[in-house]
Amino acid sequence: MKRIILLGSGLSATNLIQYLLNHAEEHDWHLAIGDLNTEVARRKVKGHPRGSVFQFDIFDDALLTSVVSGADVVISFLPASFHPRVAAACLDARVHMVTASYVSKEMMLMDEAVREAGIVFLNELGVDPGIDHMSAMRVIDEIRRRGGTMVSFKSSTGGLVAPAYDNNPWHYKFTWNPRNVVLAGQGVSQFIRNGLYKYIPYHKLFDRLLHTTLPGVGEFEIYPNRDSLKYRETYGLQGIPTMFRGTMRRPGFSEAWNVFVQLGLTDDTYTLENSQHMTYREFVNAYLRYDPEKPVEEKLCDYLGIDPDGEVMQKLRWLGIFDNRPIGRPNATPAQILQALLEEKWELEEGDKDMIVMQHEFIYELKGNLKRITSSMVVIGKDSEETAMSITVGTPVAIAVKLLLTGKISLTGVHTPVIPHLYNPILDELETFGITFTDEEEEYQAP
């Protein structure tokens, strides 16, 4: 019997657990799930005879060592900062490891030792990073095979509420870690466009949008997603004139979100000494000029040049950000105060489904002609447990684990799924789960 250890059983682990248990009998697997809180894991295992649950604390070194030593593969769905601890234990015990997270510097430094141990650490096997890499590299490799040269690559992903449940003026609900959404984009975003490097500071990010349409689900806007430059190396596209990665939101979201950025409400670096005794209205007012008479709304519109009767103000009013309702949180950062309000308003309601959208645009030259391939994916969640996020993060990880345990992966070292040996079997099987890309190819005229 092969022993699979899963550490962490949170939101995105549902479909992973389901897949592994569904295939456990066939391949003679046992899945043991470790979590601080065993209740959620127990609910997801549903009494399956091939599954078990144990209490797990990443800070208990002896426990980690003993858990890992008996395993054939360890999957870490813990917060990404804990992966190196797990990786070190796996290396000691010569056990394969799989994660859905970015390869950290610490993980990368283990590459040689992992290779020498004859094992493999597979990473970036979720949706973003994960399905984005795999689907992009399959098309890029195919373009190369046909003799084409990539001249532009743009890739965007979004986690949103599914259209049928999209019933608020922001056209957005939290389908993923709210804190990451509030802090998204801080620092500088960088990409390259027609050979020119472009850098966008955070306070300008939500003002520098692209726009696109996805078949069947309508229009989206795209804001730049951090460092697009490093992906040139990941994808073997050194020297490509245009390389851009973005985050998708529904049209109008970014203009309204930008109000929070401009005011400074997404700052997480200091606390407000009086936050406990403030109302949301006073919170907004703390970021506006003093005026003995003008109401907060009028000052805000004057300050940022907002139409008092427009959609931005409609979105802000809907959130209740001008309400004289107490915040009730002591020593909170602006970002924490904003997040608490958003969590009330942007919560998925009973029965709501989420949606993951992804779109790549490849422009390449072939025999003197420019061509464009647009490749789009839409995944809608099944219910509040089997979310689109859980389906798209958990399924590729699960498939990779299966490939590993059935001897289909002949790799050692630290890897991501940018090679055909990994992306082909995973993408092929993902299609059976309805995770598919619709490709359109056309002649392209440079504008």
Place this chain on the structure above:
Amino acid sequence: MKRIILLGSGLSATNLIQYLLNHAEEHDWHLAIGDLNTEVARRKVKGHPRGSVFQFDIFDDALLTSVVSGADVVISFLPASFHPRVAAACLDARVHMVTASYVSKEMMLMDEAVREAGIVFLNELGVDPGIDHMSAMRVIDEIRRRGGTMVSFKSSTGGLVAPAYDNNPWHYKFTWNPRNVVLAGQGVSQFIRNGLYKYIPYHKLFDRLLHTTLPGVGEFEIYPNRDSLKYRETYGLQGIPTMFRGTMRRPGFSEAWNVFVQLGLTDDTYTLENSQHMTYREFVNAYLRYDPEKPVEEKLCDYLGIDPDGEVMQKLRWLGIFDNRPIGRPNATPAQILQALLEEKWELEEGDKDMIVMQHEFIYELKGNLKRITSSMVVIGKDSEETAMSITVGTPVAIAVKLLLTGKISLTGVHTPVIPHLYNPILDELETFGITFTDEEEEYQAP
């Protein structure tokens, strides 16, 4: 003979050294100056029989111990981050210490041990912090003595070029650490106004200006200077409805500087991988939208809403920021690239003099009436060595050292000059050096 050790002999130490040597014979002092580079110190000592110079490296622990052990007082003019090392050595050797810098957390934690050792560590004895504290506290204490209650305190300082040498469109030259000027204001600025907390993120800082006039030297604009709130405790003004600290520039400076902030050119957190092969024009273009045809100037004016024929563009053109001249610095941060250009253009020319301006506005209530005191200081440098910065930073430190060595300071522990025992004798003697405040008092009508 009393032995004074001065560590660091940089820009602001000239007048300190001069004062101590001038009084050395009278009080039987010897001044020994330690610096990595002994040449500057030697030039400043000018062969004075009561002065000597030695090579000093703060990372040489044995040297630090031996230097401190023979001293009656140690003055640290090293970069502020090194003060705690010096302080620890002084504490061990039970030797007084004096600095012009803010009391760091590490220094504050030594307070009890310093008191128990029967010695005193005097800090914040320069101009800002230093003269600002002393001059403000003298007025505040006097208002209290007369039975008044402070309702508003605003205090601003600026280091600028003296009016007679103010010959560029920015009305600014570097008279102090250029790096600090380029990075000034990053983070959040906070103050309180009529009982309302106000927070300004960096990208809005140079858009939130006050204006003032100083007798004899004309008009200034003021932008908020970081955390004004903590000064309520420093000055014993807990509960004051309005507390604001600011930095003074000539009118028009901030609007043009804001262009750099808005573009992101003052960011020091990442490097441009292509900076070595870029021109300044390409550098600016990297922060603007891609456009196949529009020139950089036009894109900038469109992006930030700047008048193409206005004063802001005149200032930017004067700097050469649009020139196709190579930057020639590999892996530079945006802030480093900007600083290198500014250092060429904002350098003090031969014969130029600098200026320090400071202004406090005190509003207080006395027997039901509001009154306002405006207290202004202007100090002009004498030459390129005896700058206003050196005069105002070095002289109060020197006076404090004299008071200490002549037994006029009966304190132990870590202190700043917010108490009459310190500020009265120092301010009185500063007047003999022309460092004086002009006070105006008037009835005040709340607007």
